[in-house]
Amino acid sequence: MALGPTEQKFVLHWGEMGTRWGVNRTVAQIHALLFLANRPLAAEDIADALSVARSNVSNSLKELQSWNLIRVTHLMGDRRDHFVALQDVWEIFRVIVEERKRREIDPTLTVLRECAIEGDTDSALEPASLARMNEVLSFLDMLGTTYDDYKHLPPATLQRFLKMGGKVARFLGPDDKDAS
Numbered sequence: 001m002a003l004g005p006t007e008q009k010f011v012l013h014w015g016e017m018g019t020r021w022g023v024n025r026t027v028a029q030i031h032a033l034l035f036l037a038n039r040p041l042a043a044e045d046i047a048d049a050l051s052v053a054r055s056n057v058s059n060s061l062k063e064l065q066s067w068n069l070i071r072v073t074h075l076m077g078d079r080r081d082h083f084v085a086l087q088d089v090w091e092i093f094r095v096i097v098e099e100r101k102r103r104e105i106d107p108t109l110t111v112l113r114e115c116a117i118e119g120d121t122d123s124a125l126e127p128a129s130l131a132r133m134n135e136v137l138s139f140l141d142m143l144g145t146t147y148d149d150y151k152h153l154p155p156a157t158l159q160r161f162l163k164m165g166g167k168v169a170r171f172l173g174p175d176d177k178d179a180s
Helices: 005-020 025-036 043-050 054-066 089-119 127-150 155-164 166-172
Strands: 070-075 078-085
Touching: 005 025, 025 043, 025 054, 025 078, 043 054, 043 078, 054 070, 054 078, 089 127, 089 155
Parallel strands: none
Antiparallel strands: 070 078
């Protein structure tokens, strides 16, 4: 399977962005390839298209499956597994945010809550340090609550919300810290 120049550019850039987001380059490139594909692809087709080792493709596909970004499908007359990616951009965004929250934010909140409890009785911890830890806890709690409030909204509602942009900020007025 040969990629055209525009597809190559997209896949290569998606791989570069993936590395900036903490995702393995090949994982991101495979995701981009499957996102663009108009048919399910077998691992061999993916390896050929991206010129990467079959073992790397296999590991990358497992990673993408663990993120719920791709799924296995089968084609009549072909015993191999084929792979398809989520095609809805809003659903991809929702899945990635949900997984990042589950893998990164939730465990951090658990530790921060433990630190808040333990910090109250830790005589070696300076009050200013405990205050900063609690500030991070409050911030991440607020983000998590906000995410939970918005995650079930339909994409059309989220789009309208995002398009409102700075209008809401202007309506609410300046923050007290910014006003002085």
